Amino acid sequence: MSKQEARKITIIEELLAGRFTNKQAAELLDLSVRQVQRMKAEASANGVISILHKNRGRKPANALDPEVAEKICRIYQTELSGYNFCHATDVLAEDKDIFVSVSTVSRYLRASGIRSPKAKRRPKKHRSRNARERECEMIQMDASSFDWLGNGSYLHLHGAVDDATGRILALHFEKEETFEGYCELMFQMNQNGHLPREIYTDGRTVFVYNSKKKKELTLEEELAGKVEKQTNFARALKELNILLIIARSAQAKGGIERLWETLQDRLAKDMQRKGISSIEQANDFLKHYIPYYNRKFAVQAASPEKAYLPKQDMSALQLIFAKHVTRKIDSGLSFSFENHKYRLPAKVENIKVPASPHDTITVATSKHIGMQVLYKGLVIKPELLKTQPKESIVQIPQQDNSLNSLPAQPKIKPKNKSPWFAYSEIFYSKSRSRDDISAAELSR
Known part of the structure; x- marks a missing residue:
């Protein structure tokens, strides 16, 4: 009572x-x-x-079956060990057809002496900011190194998350944090029509050069009015009119940092449970995982208005997000690139290429477009020049005529006519005194 x-x-x-x-x-x-x-x-x-109430002491009609409660504890201990209670509840519903609430799972697991592996930590002090009001007005972009496959291969997961809604816009696995990995995020967002207006990221060299090791500008760039040399990614964003914002701390881009905390706890376990063991399988799995995550965790933006940029042509976008380097055309209207010689064709789509010696061209390379040349508004496929290797001088091996040849004659040195050359070592010996020198030796 x-x-x-x-x-x-x-x-x-x-x-x-x-x-x-x-x-x-x-x-x-x-x-x-x-x-x-x-x-x-x-x-x-x-x-x-x-x-008093008449139902006192009676079993509630909605009480969980003791067999089901025992099954939940047994599945958690044998198959879901290390999962947090919320994640374990989702897996029970998806794979085991056991539909219970998180509080029910937590209550029975705690009664069995099982504690949640996800500890509660006090957040660090930092100044908060308001999230953007419109969807895709700004995204946060970063990469996370983690043992995603559970086999010791620390892959880098590149990701982009919307600042207003927390929706995942793109995910891609690479072996390292690379320029190509972030380009794949841009291609995914463009494919879904989610190009943002602003990108919020850290100060990686993919996005901005280190101020202590800032690359020097060329004379042409200084005359053109450029202040600082841009990375290929920053240059591509500028061509698309996308603002690049560099965060000064991890707390400043807390949205994607919280995303990594969730994915490292959930995504890694889900891929291991599905038997995913290669980077190709992992990237295919992400195509189905992103919609699942957004249905569960995304929220509504403060404003219903969308801020997406117009969708770009994929071939043009791949050309923009290629690696661009400059070269000079020589007097033969050719240029060198990676130990090979190339020349520009005379015409491109019936348009004469107005090439002149000492002109500057831009060479764009990537795995999507191969190698293209940008010159005066034209996109040109260069022609490879086949240069012949220099002929080497063939040395004829000398025949061994030692058996038939005469014995070598000793070389006779020419006689030196200097008066000092005739004096012997005895003349200069320190063991002899001046009185030991004969008159005949002095008269030579």
């Missing part, structure tokens, strides 16, 4: 003894006078215990 039930029984007993009026008892029990009168009549007829 609870304290509240014991208090109710005491008040009704005092009411039956005449120490309280119906109005006083109603005020103490926070009930109406009419309800107190019914309780008084019930207690007089069947005893004071009869005023």
Whole structure:
């Protein structure tokens, strides 16, 4: 019996003894006078215990079957060890057809002595900012190194998340954090029509050169008015009119940092449970995982208005997000690139190529477009020049004529006519005194 039930029984007993009026008892029990009168009549007829709830001691109709509760604990200990309770509840519903709430799973697991592996940590102090109001007005972009496959291969997961809704816009696995990995994010977002207006990221060299090791500008770039040399990714964003914002701390882009915390706990376990063991399988799995994640965790933006940029032609976008380097055309209207010689064709789609010696061209390379040349608004496929290797001088091996040849004659040195050349070593010996030198030696 609870304290509240014991208090109710005491008040009704005092009411039956005449120490309280119906109005006083109603005020103490926070009930109406009419309800107190019914309780008084019930207690007089069947005893004071009869005023308590009739379902006391009975099993609730919506109580979980003990066999199901035991099955949940057994599955968690054998198959889902290390999963947090919320993730375990999702897996039970998806794979085992056990539909229970997170609180139910938590209650039975805790009763069995199992604690959640996800510890609660006090957040670090930092100044918060308001999320953007429109969807895709700004995205946060980053990469996370983790043992995603559970086999010791620390892959880098490149990701982009919307700042207003928390929706994942793109994910891609690479062996390292690379320029190509971030380009794949841009291609995915463009394919789905989700090109953003602003990108918020850290100060990786993919996005911006280190100020301490800033690359020097060429003379042409200085004359063109450029202030600082841009990376290929920053240059591509500028061509698309996308603003690049560099974060000064991890807390500043907390949205994608929280995404990594969730994915490292959930995505890694899901891929291991599905038997995914290669980077190709992992990238295919992401195509189905992104919609699942967004249905579960994405929220509504403050404003219903969308801020997407227009969708770009994929071939043009791949050309923009290629690696661009400059070369000079020589007098033969050719240029060198990666130890090979190329020349520009005379015409491109019946348009004469206005090439001149010493002109500057831009060479764009990527795995999607191969190698293209950008020159005065034209996109040109260069022609490879086949250069012949220099002929080597063939050395004829000398025949061994030692058996037929005469013995070598000693070389005779020409006689030196200097008067000092005739003096012997004895003449200069320190062991001889001046008196030992004969007149004949002096007269030579």
